[in-house]
Amino acid sequence: MELGNFVSLDLETTGLNPKEDTVIEIAAVRVQNGKPWSPVYYWRPDLCTPHTRDIKTGEIHLHFGPSNNPYDFLKEYCGDVSIIGYNINFDMRFLNPFLAQHSVVLDNPTYCVYKLAKKILKLESYKLGNVAIHYGVALGHLARTEFGLIAEYTEGKHFAFSDAIALAEVFMSMRPELEKMGVHSFEDIGKLEQGRLRRI
Numbered sequence: 001m002e003l004g005n006f007v008s009l010d011l012e013t014t015g016l017n018p019k020e021d022t023v024i025e026i027a028a029v030r031v032q033n034g035k036p037w038s039p040v041y042y043w044r045p046d047l048c049t050p051h052t053r054d055i056k057t058g059e060i061h062l063h064f065g066p067s068n069n070p071y072d073f074l075k076e077y078c079g080d081v082s083i084i085g086y087n088i089n090f091d092m093r094f095l096n097p098f099l100a101q102h103s104v105v106l107d108n109p110t111y112c113v114y115k116l117a118k119k120i121l122k123l124e125s126y127k128l129g130n131v132a133i134h135y136g137v138a139l140g141h142l143a144r145t146e147f148g149l150i151a152e153y154t155e156g157k158h159f160a161f162s163d164a165i166a167l168a169e170v171f172m173s174m175r176p177e178l179e180k181m182g183v184h185s186f187e188d189i190g191k192l193e194q195g196r197l198r199r200i
Contacts, residue, residue: 071099
C-alpha cells in the first residue's frame with residue numbers, strides 16, 4: 001500500500017495498564033493520496049477531569065459519524081488502509097479491547113512511527129514533539145497545520161486530537177527520506193522495521 005494512504009491514530013488513557021485503565025480519547029486522521037480527510041475525535045466527558053484533560057469542545061472539530069454506534073463509524077473511516085501511531089502497540093493494546101466492548105474489530109495493519117524515527121533520524125530525544133520540531137511541524141495552540149487543520153496543543157500535555165494531526169504531518173515529512181532508502185510502501189516499512197530491507 002502506498003505511503004500516501006493511511007490513518008494516523010492516537011489515544012489518551014487513564015494509565016499504562018490495559019487491564020486496569022481505560023481509553024479517554026480516540027483521534028484519527030485519514031490521509032488519501034497525501035490529502036487529509038476531516039478528522040474524527042471521540043472523548044469521554046465522564047473521565048476528562050481537571051486532572052486528566054481540560055477540553056473546550058467549541059475549539060475542535062467533533063465528528064461522531066452517522067451510526068448509532070460511533071465506533072462503527074471509526075471502523076468505516078479507517079477502511080482497510082494501514083494505521084500509523086507513535087508506539088502503536090501500546091495504543092492497540094487499549095483500543096482493541098475497548099472497541100470489542102462495542103462489537104467493533106479494527107484489524108488493519110499497523111506501523112510504528114516512533115520506531116521509524118529511531119531508524120532514520122539522529123536525535124537526543126524521540127518524543128513526538130521533538131520529532132515534530134525536527135520536521136518543522138507546528139504544535140502551537142490552535143495552530144493551523146500544513147494540512148489546513150486546526151490543532152490545539154499545550155506544552156507538556158498530551159491531547160489525542162493534536163497528536164494525531166502532528167503524527168500525520170510528521171509521517172508525510174518523512175516520505176522523501178524513506179523513498180531515498182528504497183521505502184515506497186508500508187510493506188517496505190515492515191521490512192525496514194525487521195531489518196530485512198536492502199537499502200539503496
